[in-house]
Amino acid sequence: MYFCGDPSIGSYIKLRREKEMKMCRAAFTVCLIVLLLVTSLVGCGSKEPAHNIAEGQAGTSDKVEIKFLHSWPRPEANAYFQEVITAFEKDHPNIKVKMEAVGDEAIKDKLRVMMGTNSQPDIFFSWSGEFANNFIQSNNSLDLTEAFEKDTDWKNRITRSAIEPFTYDGKIYGVPLRTNAKFFVYNKDIFEKNNLSEPRTWDEFLYVLEELKQSGVTPISFGNIYPWAGCHYITGLNQKLVPENIREKDYDPAGGEFSHYGYIEAIEYLKDLVDKGYFNNGFNSIEHNMAIEMFYSGETAMMYLELIEFGEVDKDFKGNEWGFFPLPAIEDGKGNQNHITGAPDGFMISSKTKYPDEAIAFLKFLTSQEMGEKLVTTLGWPSAVIGALNENNAEPYLIKGMKALEEADDMALWLDTDIHIKISDVYLPGLQEVLNGRKTPEALMKEVQEIAKKVKEEIY
């Protein structure tokens, strides 16, 4: 501290001056603090009036904004939805639809994160099956049964089998936009050159693959860096090799055992294709899109693709002609051979939405006959609206695909959206390792059984 030794006049003046300076500084400090406090108060205060203004505006013009999240950020798809929104806003001047789009992989994470907050979109995309059940069980999704019952026109114009996977405990929670199924798309030129025809059974399939391989072509394009691609094969094989009632019980998280031998067989069937060299080299590091390009350019003879991808195939395929066939039947398989792998996807409404009626109105509009037909003509997607896809507006391949879908007994939903996420998180990456030869099918199914048991314990 300051201490003054000799009280002479000089030091007295020095002391005075220092005291004055001290006071001056103290005053300055006080001023600063006051300023700081005042500005912070002003900062806080200015928020409120702004908020009131915003609310007041909403109140006077009655403009309602609903948030709409879908999973197709590609320009063509985005343009379709933008058109739908523009038309809808014209019909409903009091509603404004705010659209957002994120890709397939990203939306899985985004939705999970958003559900935990209050910024949920009013209308959001969802796959059917277990993925949708997650939202339903956690009360995040609005029950639409009543809305459907009230408007029978609406209910009757949507394919029943597409609503089914969005149903839980007899209540409807989702509105399907499109249906989808998986087929082997093949290069007709290559098939003809080798005198091959569409295989109907697994044995014929193996024969075709061997012939193709002998002729020097890679038989199948496969891009499995994200393991859903391999999971689609297993979806089909499980359903052909495991008895239906057992499979259904296992896929339900409440009864999952996965102890049937068919599950191991299914993986072995796929592994067999790998071991015989029917897939392109290094498929575990190749993206699906890159694998498609190999098929387009004729480097490979076929690829397992979705109905919704047919539009692109038709546009980008570089050979003369292409055809398709479903996953061949396995003659002594214990499952149903007349299933087709595929699932509808669509939209759900958040249970926390402030504007349920407006959101329902938008979904009704989106699944109107007109917009359904537009979905077929502009994007080539098989709309879930009955009759939207017809001879007048669709390419023959789509009609043939839809027919195959109608003839099938039922649909086998994608494995990764049909079983509990924690089980699929073991199942899918494990599949990559089995295909790499680093794990046996038995070991993988054992892991699946263990995690299924754990999931069961945790939930019930």
Place this chain on the structure above:
Amino acid sequence: MGLYHNKKIAFLFIFPALLLMLVFIYYPIFQNFIYSMFRWSAFSSEKIFIGIDNYLRLFKDPVFYIALKNNLLYASFSIFFQVGLGLIIAAILEEKFLRKYQPFFRTVFFIPAIISITVAGLLWQLIYNPNIGIINEGLRAIGLDNLAHPWLADGKTAIFSVIVMSQWQYTGYIVLLFIVGIHKIPQELYESAMIDGANSIQKFWTITVPQVKEMIIVSVTITIIGGFKVFDEVYVMTGGGPGRSTEVLSSFMYRSGFRNDEMGYAAAIATIIFVITFLLTLLELKISHKKDEV
């Protein structure tokens, strides 16, 4: 004068900054720790208290050890290539005969560091492509067909392939740091060494290395902590696969939290990552502090 000694007023001035730090840095760390004691999902607001069960499960989870091993690999390779090789490259670039061309090489080495990781990741995915990738094509072109390999598709080589890409991207950055460091070394030291008849290698070990010691410590810290925080490279190039072979701690945390919806478990992993990087930082501080005292 009194103002500078008045702790109360000093605190008042520090307070706003301190408040921001508390709210945005320390509180979340604390909160994360609390979260790790619960079983909860982002879907619902229900939280079940389970104590340290998440940690017990984590230490039994084989994926945790794969991830930890991969992080360690990442960190050690980064030290070897970025710091070790980076220092050598910097020393060579600082040699007299290369000085003239140094800006050119500096730019060449630094360019990868300014490319976004996502772009670089996709680029390397193509480089590693088993069929059309430049590595395999190149090997085949010179007749080494049997060395061609699906680099990213094989669980044994995948993590190393990702690490290589990281070295490509960041070595240039560290080289730049070292060049700055070497610039600061007084030229007289080299001159007198030359008069004493030292060759380049001797000069490197006896002058360059001791003089940039501080920079070496900084770079080692940056690369080790970077090795434990790595996420984007893995996420873009392999997504943690094939199987779980390229999983690192942060991708493991991401998968647990946002894919499997086990927020409590993810919080436990986050705590572990925090503890590891915190200890490493402490260690670094201690080392550099010791140096200051000397």
